[in-house]
Amino acid sequence: MDQKYHPGKIENRWQSFWEETKAYAVAADPAKEKYYLLEMFPYPSGRIHIGHVRNYTIGDVVARYKRMCGYNVLHPMGWDAFGMPAENAAIANNTHPARWTYDNITAMRRELKQLGFSYDWDREIATCTPDYYRWEQWLFVRMFKKDMVQRKESFVNWCDRCQTVLANEQVEAGDCWRCGDAVRQKKLWQWFFKITDYAEDLLEYCDRLTGWPEKVTTMQKNWIGKSTGAEIDFPVAGTDAAIRVFTTRPDTIFGATFMCLAPEHPLVEQLSKGTDQQGAVAEFVSRMSRESHAERILDSHEKEGVFIGAWCVNPVNGRRMPIYIANFALMEYGTGAVMSVPAHDQRDFEFAKKYGLDIVVVIKPEDAAETGVAQTEAYTGDGVMINSGDFNGMDNVPGKAAIIDYFEKNGMGSRSINYRIRDWGISRQRYWGAPIPIIHCEKCGTVPVPEEDLPVVLPEDADLLEGGQSPLGTLESFVKASCPSCGAPGRRETDTMDTFVESSWYFERYCSPKHDTGIFDTDAVKYWMPVDQYIGGVEHAVMHLLYSRYFTRVLHDMGLVDFKEPFTRLLTQGMVCKETVRCQTHGYLYPEETRYVGETPHCSKCGEPAEIGRVEKMSKSKKNVIDPNALVETYGADTVRLFCLFAAPPERDLEWSEQGVEGAFRFLNRIWRLCARWAERLQDQAPYTGHPAGLPEHAREVYIKAHQTIKKVTDDIEQRFHFNTAISAVMELANQLNVIDPAADDPDMDAVMRFALDAAAVLLSPIVPHITEEIWEALGNAPGSLSNHDWPGFREDCLVSDTRLIVVQVNGKLRGRFEIDADADEETIKALALKDPNVARFIEGKNIRKVILAKNKLVNIVL
């Protein structure tokens, strides 16, 4: 064994070994229990960044650990390879999205291999290949036939810069989530997946996802946004028309004094026509259409509206209610109409104040003397109904049901449930995506491409048009198609699918990635799915995870899978953060643009001292990034992996520290030298595996420590994924082993050392797989056998030494401690505690009221 640790050399050696022996290739094996470990696959942006490294290291430790525990572990990797950055890069670098994407995949695959991740590379997929998206198109056609897909003309968020539609959740504070440009409204024909049909089921199962962080299921519940209430018709005065509203507060209907419609509401034009408000209404509607939806729902946005010149009638009391259009009423939620109860809804209250509308109190707080509410805000709590006709005196909660019963009896309205979630718009006016397999025919309408004609191949010889526009629409060879149903000339759909579609079923494809007679091999999916542990960033808490749950339900309802939830357990890891450095004149600085003079960073461009800013998520814009490749180059993959796990538990944010990385490197060096000192001596030494009683004291302690370490590491990985404390435990063991001298020539210690060093190598192997394989071999074990070695067990009877440390408190304050035989009885312990000289000082002459004994740990003397 080399005296010095050379990470580059040994990492190359083992990576080649694993690759040549296909060490991590797996096949379904009904005789073995499976474990499917999945990390969110990356977008091939060009380079692996440190967030990927953290994510995939966490996953790799679990995969390797479960493998050693005897599971048949599926641990695949692939590429979420369609998407806009490829188009942007193609324009910027005068290349082709396909070329750019495949080059990036090649580069990033090499980077992942250099980190020593134990993937089954035979299962690698890239979603931009026809043999992948073919099955996505196939599924689309199936969904189309089952009426799970819908084409609607609708207002969509449109980004002029990206020339594309954005989902609501892709709009951040009125701006495009990718480019940051303002989003505007545009009416387009769009394809939608009817996810709303599954809203209730998706919601209901949130509480059954016990292996998910509560924060994620809560976010999903909020996203689905169920609310129960009633739909009620308000007749429009002087016409046969009625306005239907949805309300969660039917109990306040007697206080409804006006009506608010969304600007897009179909009745707006009709009702305002011919009134003197017609002009004002048209002006307001047109102004609203220029404002993006996201802008309109901004918190800071002032509530405003316009009277439309018409009235409706409150069906319970006949009150004439003026009808307004209001910017806060949304056509996409409920019915697009709001019955406004200013006394009991803050928004309505503000609106009423602004436009001088009536405020009628109908709910009196339980213990309030006055019947009114404060005139500065609405009262939204519970209370007793007043000014409410026959319902006066009733508590408002049962009052809700009573009022709905009354509506239902009189045909005025009914119980209703509303969801915030809307259907999933999947159309993208983009080139680099999976073509939607539809042919438009003048006679037959939208006709799905027959399954035998799939895939609709994305032509890779096309180039992007000016401004990044998709070339598909102008590519005659693509567009020209004959109608599958009548044979007449038709036009192919030129929209491509949202890339969230690809990532909604890739985990199923991994089970049989080369299957070419169906979307997947049913037996393989039956064996491997669902994913036992999914690991990824919390930024995907809503969209990706919800869409995946939805897709799994679709597959379930088609009889393709027999489960509804794809991910049994979910771990959302924290972000990787680093302090920012900013120069007065040059702005944010990259670490390599910074020189340190003592503690203070200096800008290498101007030499002036720079400012250390907050610790923030690593991002190119803040320039607080580090390059994983450079680190692997300097310290080796094992050090990078070790630091990523040691610096913080996985779910927390990780603060990057160059010195911390060096510390990790030093630890590996220490382990290496420790083993190098003993390797030769222990080559043929059998490990001690007996009871600690058979050892002399100094060896016994080490032996017990080794067993304790095995237990600690096992528990930390198994129960909590707290690798940081697992690593600490091995460090403690190593510190203890380090002071033992091989030259002492002690056969008992040799046997114990062999046990302890073997254990340390095995325990660390999921975390730092290269160095441990090397050490394992040097200690005399079969080369390359470590990653298939059994995870070590520990003996309960080897965990405790035969003496215990008892601490003594007086009135809860620590006053003394002593060692005692583990089998000492309570009376002996108490007696010894009272005799302790320091304790005696505190109890002298005092009355002992009580002595509390915590077993094998502590004595508390209460005075």
Added chain:
RNA sequence: GCCUGGGUGGCGGAAUAGGUAGACGCAAGGGACUUAAAAUCCCUUAGGGCAUGUCCCUGUACGAGUUCGAUUCUCGUCCCAGGCACCA
């Protein structure tokens, strides 16, 4: 505003069933080895006190409470991060 997390030394963090607060690592200081440096090894390191101890006091954001005993449980307050929000 609402929903999640979180607040512990100079720093990252530990304390898994209410029982020794600060494991492990980083940084810092001191020492050994060396012609010297790097590397390595050893020691110190929450704050304060003096009687320098197997010593005492204070201390886990703040204030109360439960308990023999609270970083841990309960209530209230403050602060930080992430998510959601004109949702009728």
